Amino acid sequence: MVSRMGELLALVLSFALLTSAVAQDESEARSDKASGLPAINLIGIPEKAKKEIQEAHDAASADDRNAEKLGRLAMLYYVPAPISAAEVFHKASEADSKSFRWKYYEGLAYASAYRSDDAIAAFRAALALDDEYAALLIRLGDLTVSSDAEAAEKYYRRARDADPKDARAPFGLGTCAKKRGDAGQAVAHFKEAIALCPQFAAAHGALADVLEAEGQFQEAKAHRGERDRGTVPPPGKDHLLIELLSMASGGTELLQTAEGLAGSGQHQAAATLLQKALERAPDDVNVRHAYGVVLDKMGRTQEALRQFSEVLAVSPSQMETLIYLAQTLIHLGEYQLADSLVHEVLQADKSNLRATRLYGGLLLRMRRAEDALACFQRIVDRDPNSYDGHMGMAIALICQDKLDGALESYSKARKLQPAAADMSNRLLAHLVTLAAEQRHPTPETTRELCAPLGPASLDGLARALSVAKLTDESEALQRFPEFVVKRVAALTAAAEYDDAVRMAIAMLPPTGDVAASPVMSRLRERLSSSPSDAGMRHVLAVVMSRLGRSDEAVQLWEQAARIDPKLEVVYLSWGMDLMARGDYSKANEVIRRGMGHLPESAWLANALAWSLATAPSKELRDPVEALKLATRAVEKTQRNEPGVLDTLAAAWAASGKFKEAVQAEQDAIRLANETWRSGGVPGYKRRLQLYENEIPYIAESK
Numbered sequence: 001m002v003s004r005m006g007e008l009l010a011l012v013l014s015f016a017l018l019t020s021a022v023a024q025d026e027s028e029a030r031s032d033k034a035s036g037l038p039a040i041n042l043i044g045i046p047e048k049a050k051k052e053i054q055e056a057h058d059a060a061s062a063d064d065r066n067a068e069k070l071g072r073l074a075m076l077y078y079v080p081a082p083i084s085a086a087e088v089f090h091k092a093s094e095a096d097s098k099s100f101r102w103k104y105y106e107g108l109a110y111a112s113a114y115r116s117d118d119a120i121a122a123f124r125a126a127l128a129l130d131d132e133y134a135a136l137l138i139r140l141g142d143l144t145v146s147s148d149a150e151a152a153e154k155y156y157r158r159a160r161d162a163d164p165k166d167a168r169a170p171f172g173l174g175t176c177a178k179k180r181g182d183a184g185q186a187v188a189h190f191k192e193a194i195a196l197c198p199q200f201a202a203a204h205g206a207l208a209d210v211l212e213a214e215g216q217f218q219e220a221k222a223h224r225g226e227r228d229r230g231t232v233p234p235p236g237k238d239h240l241l242i243e244l245l246s247m248a249s250g251g252t253e254l255l256q257t258a259e260g261l262a263g264s265g266q267h268q269a270a271a272t273l274l275q276k277a278l279e280r281a282p283d284d285v286n287v288r289h290a291y292g293v294v295l296d297k298m299g300r301t302q303e304a305l306r307q308f309s310e311v312l313a314v315s316p317s318q319m320e321t322l323i324y325l326a327q328t329l330i331h332l333g334e335y336q337l338a339d340s341l342v343h344e345v346l347q348a349d350k351s352n353l354r355a356t357r358l359y360g361g362l363l364l365r366m367r368r369a370e371d372a373l374a375c376f377q378r379i380v381d382r383d384p385n386s387y388d389g390h391m392g393m394a395i396a397l398i399c400q401d402k403l404d405g406a407l408e409s410y411s412k413a414r415k416l417q418p419a420a421a422d423m424s425n426r427l428l429a430h431l432v433t434l435a436a437e438q439r440h441p442t443p444e445t446t447r448e449l450c451a452p453l454g455p456a457s458l459d460g461l462a463r464a465l466s467v468a469k470l471t472d473e474s475e476a477l478q479r480f481p482e483f484v485v486k487r488v489a490a491l492t493a494a495a496e497y498d499d500a501v502r503m504a505i506a507m508l509p510p511t512g513d514v515a516a517s518p519v520m521s522r523l524r525e526r527l528s529s530s531p532s533d534a535g536m537r538h539v540l541a542v543v544m545s546r547l548g549r550s551d552e553a554v555q556l557w558e559q560a561a562r563i564d565p566k567l568e569v570v571y572l573s574w575g576m577d578l579m580a581r582g583d584y585s586k587a588n589e590v591i592r593r594g595m596g597h598l599p600e601s602a603w604l605a606n607a608l609a610w611s612l613a614t615a616p617s618k619e620l621r622d623p624v625e626a627l628k629l630a631t632r633a634v635e636k637t638q639r640n641e642p643g644v645l646d647t648l649a650a651a652w653a654a655s656g657k658f659k660e661a662v663q664a665e666q667d668a669i670r671l672a673n674e675t676w677r678s679g680g681v682p683g684y685k686r687r688l689q690l691y692e693n694e695i696p697y698i699a700e701s702k
Contacts, residue, residue: 067096134163135238166236167197201230234264249280369399534564582702602636
């Protein structure tokens with residue numbers, strides 16, 4: 001995952017041990033005399049899951065020839081008691097002898113209980129019912145590769161034919177080739193698996209072993225690094241496994257399957273799987289942590305924060321969750337909060353390399369390049385072959401304009417990277433992204449911050465790379481305007497407008513000379529060739545506004561509003577821009593215009609309420625309408641937005657209801673702290689002090 005969920009194994013160890021104990025202790029199982037169905041020990045099973053099992057057992061016992069009822073019971077047994085599950089799956093397959101599903105599940109259950117011979121027998125019986133189910137063929141290969149590599153190879157080849165995109169099949173073929181001593185074929189198959197699943201940890205590890213045996217030590221080291229950062233592969237087209245695990249309330253296999261799905265980009269499938277498990281076991285912090293990781297990958301950061309916060313409420317010292325929480329806060333630009341969290345982790349465990357890497361990256365975003373360099377140096381001191389360490393040092397030195405040292409570190413990283421051919425584009429992407437991230441507000445500090453990256457930095461580095469004969473990298477950096485325009489367009493298309501604006505501004509000259517900017521000229525060219533692109537016009541309007549070119553900004557917002565009258569962000573940004581310049585009358589007109597197209601918009605109601613409650617001119621204030629609009633916005637956002645509660649407080653104060661204003665502002669502060677949105681808290685606290693002294697908040701006139 002965004003680092004990797006594979007490291008969750010440390011988190012899930014206690015649950016795994018409990019699962020294993022329950023599964024292996026067959027002496028705890030008993031049989032219902034009437035039906036002959038095993039009944040498992042329910043100690044340690046979450047209450048909801050326990051109730052489901054009891055109800056399913058009763059239903060299957062009352063109708064013990066009903067394959068569906070038997071199968072449902074077995075599916076619920078699968079994680080806590082795989083042997084009992086296998087027995088019930090066997091009964092289900094007897095009741096429906098043509099069902100591939102129950103026989104396949106029987107094999108999975110035996111394999112989960114390490115009963116390989118029984119698993120092979122069940123899988124072979126399933127194969128007679130469906131000989132093209134790729135996941136079954138791969139499992140048969142995995143179970144037979146040690147004893148009969150020739151037979152296993154046949155299974156893997158058939159699996160690859162059935163599903164050419166499943167990386168596990170070529171990995172199995174590589175294992176077979178390695179066993180018979182064919183290094184060339186092994187390397188080819190392992191590389192095929194990695195091409196299908198670049199984060200396939202086991203494939204990288206197996207390839208490293210073969211390369212090392214062949215004397216290719218440098219490439220082997222690079223793949224070992226990829227192995228350490230990697231994940232398990234996705235489950236391929238194994239929809240039956242997903243269905244089976246959707247009945248689970250936890251367990252290592254569930255987490256690994258979700259990890260594999262998320263690692264292959266199937267985030268929604270992973271989230272659904274974990275969400276169902278949480279419904280059965282809401283107290284399982286391991287599943288909740290994993291769910292938070294997936295939500296963060298999906299861009300659902302506030303939901304991810306809630307999951308991580310709930311984990312930490314139960315286990316405050318859970319280091320893995322603290323790291324992921326910090327990572328999510330970084331995505332939100334909450335750098336100060338992330339700084340304190342990672343610092344806490346490193347104080348508890350200075351040897352935590354993941355936290356050290358994360359901290360180094362955070363320090364670069366905060367423009368504390370010298371401190372970041374020290375972080376990455378510690379990584380290299382511990383692991384001289386760390387790609388992340390050398391690459392981090394290179395970026396930190398670039399930020400300090402120390403190009404000789406940067407080139408030396410970059411060259412070392414380049415040699416450690418298996419996909420060195422793509423290094424030039426990766427370097428460009430890394431620097432452009434960092435340049436945008438450095439435009440987030442940085443905390444006040446007594447340290448001298450380095451200048452943010454920009455076009456001059458890239459130009460200088462491109463020249464240095466050319467002198468060092470790193471031609472690909474030099475040429476890539478010279479193409480940065482085209483790259484930036486494509487990235488801005490992609491962010492805009494994804495409605496990530498703030499990120500698009502930051503990236504565009506990062507690549508403008510420090511003087512703000514738009515005419516001299518190749519990025520701006522290309523963005524304008526893109527606009528002229530895209531007459532219906534309202535989002536890009538909005539992004540450029542915000543950029544122009546930030547540069548003080550208000551007339552151009554207004555013209556672009558007008559165009560965007562005509563092209564897409566329901567693009568909410570246009571009216572919001574335009575209206576707030578007008579307020580910032582003191583033109584509340586025009587701001588009200590713009591926001592009301594938006595509300596005419598979007599009458600249900602909570603955010604437009606909130607913006608207008610703020611204007612009507614806080615306008616500098618008394619003639620423009622309307623506390624009654626402000627309170628009505630603010631109340632509606634709070635209801636529509638379900639009291640989950642601190643900024644909306646802040647507006648409600650201002651509306652109450654404008655109405656002379658200071659007790660209510662104090663309560664609303666306190667709610668805004670509490671919610672902001674609970675949901676890790678600290679940016680607005682200083683302003684909330686200043687307004688709270690006013691309301692406590694029965695003074696309404698009125699914006700300063702411009």
